[in-house]
Amino acid sequence: MIAVNESKCPNCGGKLVGYDTVYRTLITKNRKKYRILLLRRRCKGCNKIHTEYTEDMIPYKRYEAEMIYGVLDGFITPFVIGFEDYPCEKTMERWLSQKEQLLLWRNPK
Numbered sequence: 001m002i003a004v005n006e007s008k009c010p011n012c013g014g015k016l017v018g019y020d021t022v023y024r025t026l027i028t029k030n031r032k033k034y035r036i037l038l039l040r041r042r043c044k045g046c047n048k049i050h051t052e053y054t055e056d057m058i059p060y061k062r063y064e065a066e067m068i069y070g071v072l073d074g075f076i077t078p079f080v081i082g083f084e085d086y087p088c089e090k091t092m093e094r095w096l097s098q099k100e101q102l103l104l105w106r107n108p109k
């Protein structure tokens with residue numbers, strides 16, 4: 001996956017051109033789901049297709065980024081109202097164990 005407006009292929013450094021769009025489903029508070037539209041780009045060098053990730057998501061995670069960062073920042077815990085049962089404690093623990101890696105995806109603001 002690549003950042004929005006990335007122009008170079010992370011694989012070979014080739015030029016990326018617009019390819020198509022795909023829908024991804026993200027899970028948010030209270031297990032609500034919503035779809036976001038992502039742009040895919042194709043590399044002119046190696047033909048690999050790369051999907052752009054937006055600030056709403058973290059690549060390869062099904063939960064929205066805001067919720068994951070909330071857990072990593074300590075704002076969301078199983079003791080916070082609205083998050084007692086979901087995401088489950090095991091999921092939160094898994095994110096915390098991957099904290100350094102997950103924070104790399106955070107867009108600078």
Ligand SMILES: [Zn+2]
Binds near residue numbers: 043
């Ligand atoms: Zn390439």
